[in-house]
Amino acid sequence: MTDDVKILAIETSCDETAAAVSQNGLNILSSIVASQVDWHRKYGGVVPEIASRKHMEFIEPVVEEALNEAKVELKDLDAVAATYGPGLVGSLLVGLSYGKSLAYALHKPFIGVNHIAGHIYANFISKKNIKTPVICLTVSGGHTDLLYFKGYGEYQIMGRTKDDAAGEAFDKIARYLGLGYPGGPIIEKKAKKGHEDAINFPRPFLNKDNYDFSFSGLKTAVINYIHKKTQKGNELNIYDIAASFQRAVIDILTEKTVKAALDKKVKTVILSGGVAANKRFREVLKKRLNQYKVPLYYPELKLCTDNAAMISTVAYYQYLKDDFAELNLNADPNLKL
Ligand code: KG4
Ligand code: ZN
Numbered sequence: 001m002t003d004d005v006k007i008l009a010i011e012t013s014c015d016e017t018a019a020a021v022s023q024n025g026l027n028i029l030s031s032i033v034a035s036q037v038d039w040h041r042k043y044g045g046v047v048p049e050i051a052s053r054k055h056m057e058f059i060e061p062v063v064e065e066a067l068n069e070a071k072v073e074l075k076d077l078d079a080v081a082a083t084y085g086p087g088l089v090g091s092l093l094v095g096l097s098y099g100k101s102l103a104y105a106l107h108k109p110f111i112g113v114n115h116i117a118g119h120i121y122a123n124f125i126s127k128k129n130i131k132t133p134v135i136c137l138t139v140s141g142g143h144t145d146l147l148y149f150k151g152y153g154e155y156q157i158m159g160r161t162k163d164d165a166a167g168e169a170f171d172k173i174a175r176y177l178g179l180g181y182p183g184g185p186i187i188e189k190k191a192k193k194g195h196e197d198a199i200n201f202p203r204p205f206l207n208k209d210n211y212d213f214s215f216s217g218l219k220t221a222v223i224n225y226i227h228k229k230t231q232k233g234n235e236l237n238i239y240d241i242a243a244s245f246q247r248a249v250i251d252i253l254t255e256k257t258v259k260a261a262l263d264k265k266v267k268t269v270i271l272s273g274g275v276a277a278n279k280r281f282r283e284v285l286k287k288r289l290n291q292y293k294v295p296l297y298y299p300e301l302k303l304c305t306d307n308a309a310m311i312s313t314v315a316y317y318q319y320l321k322d323d324f325a326e327l328n329l330n331a332d333p334n335l336k337l
Contacts, residue, residue, distance in 0.1 A: 005078045005319055006070075008102075009312035010063065012095030013087025013115045014141070015046045017058035020308035021070035021077075025316030026125055029070035031302075031309035034058040037182065044175040052090035059098050066308070074106055079324075081111035081315030083118065085335025086142065092331035100327050111315040112325035116143060116337050118310035119272035122299035125313055130268060130297060135261045139253060140273030141167035141182070146211045146256060147337070148264050152317045155337050158260050159211025166249055167275045169215040173222055173245055177238060187242045188278050194239030196247035199225060203252050211256055218248055246280060254285045261294050271298040274305045 004024065011018040020031040036054045040046050067074065082099030085092060096112070103110035119138050124130055135158075138145045144161035164172070167184055174183025179190070204217040222245050229236055253275075261269050269289055275281065276298050286296045303310060318324075 005316060006072055006076055007079045007081055007111070007312045007315045007319065008063070008066065008072075008077050009081040009113065009308045009315050010059070010095040010099045011083045011115070011118070011306060011308040011311045012055045012059065012091050013083045013085070014091060014306055015040055015051045015054075016306040017055050017062050017095075018306060018308035019063045019066035020312045021066055021072050022309065022312035022316060025313050026128060028125060028309045028312070029072060030066045031307055032062050032066045032069065033302075033307050034062050041181050044181050045171060046088070048088045048090055051088055052094055055091055055094035059094060063098070074102075077106065077108055079103070079109045079111055079315065079319055080106070081113050081311060081318075083115045083311050084112040084325075084329055085114065085332035087115055087331075087333060089331050089333040092333065096329070096331050100329070104327055109319070109324040110327060110329070111318050111323065112329045113311045113314045113318070114335055114337060115311070116145065117314045120147070120149060120270070121313045121317075122272055122303040122307070122310040123270040123297055125309060126299040126303055127297050130270065133264070133266055134268045134270050135257060135264060135266050136270045136272060137253065137257045137276075138272045139166045139275035141165060141171060143273060144213045144215070144253075145337070146260050148260070148266075149270075152321075157337065159213065159256065161213040161215060163214050163216035164219060166213070166215060166253060167273070169219050169249060170275070172219055176223055176226065177241070179238075182274070184275060184278060187246055188280065190239050190242035191246045191280065192243075194237065194241070194243030196243045198237070198240035199244040201225070201244055201248040203248050206252055206255055211260055213252060213256065215249065215252075218245070246278070250278075250281045250284050253281065254288050257285060258288050258292070261289065262292060267294065269294055269296050271296070272304070277301055277304040
């Protein structure tokens, strides 16, 4: 039966414990996310050991809440899915083991899902009729991937970061400035009060004739700037630093994405991952793509950051292709698309 498929999906690749139930892929019956950010904030980033422990604590109630909210009983499920990579191995193992055990106990098929595929599919939940092929930019705390996406399982990686991910750069600069974690939303807020052109930070790889990214040089330039100013006893304008840094990241992401869209002559560009939540980025990229009449879509905010709804949608497409996993599937922290 493929006309009413209910899938329970579990996502524990980083620091959010999430479970969701979908019906026929795009109809999300429930999506529960328990964030651990309060436990990691004081360390300025995710502590893997704490993340795994919190996942163990949260997984049971989160799955129960997802089933209750969806008004679905375990026996009604057609399959159980879980993210098996990429991510923190200890975190991945909690959700994956839980999902596999549940599938085994229920005698239901198990589906292993790639987290990055999840981020891409979040777009199709938010907007139901996106026509492929598209250019997809996935920008999160661990990834900066530019993809030519033709359909499920048909991706061509056009470029990716050679060092830090875009979100990682936001997090590191925020930590350096003592602003807290996660850095992206905090920098975005500070940037609103600053001038984007106040400081001319470098835009590495911007003029290189490829689709790769590099953010580590930009991060170093910002840190050097702060260091020099402080050494001279000058006051720091956090707002201008945040705005100018953010704009440098935005320019790099925007120009590479526009170039890819024009080269591949696609009709649509989609965004995914936590950095796609950045309103200024959406605004700048949208305006640039508008010049070429290429529309930009991005998932609603709660689907940009880690969640299990996006995992359940990918799982549905795998279900249709009988793409099930054996129960000895292991976590793969470096899983590629
Ligand atoms: O996709 P995600 O929730 O988790 C990963 O798979 O990494 O992305 C988290 C990343 C963090 O680095 C966070 O700082 C960044 O996305 N982020 C943002 C914003 N919201 C989250 N970066 C820039 N602007 C934002 N508004
Ligand atoms: Zn993610």
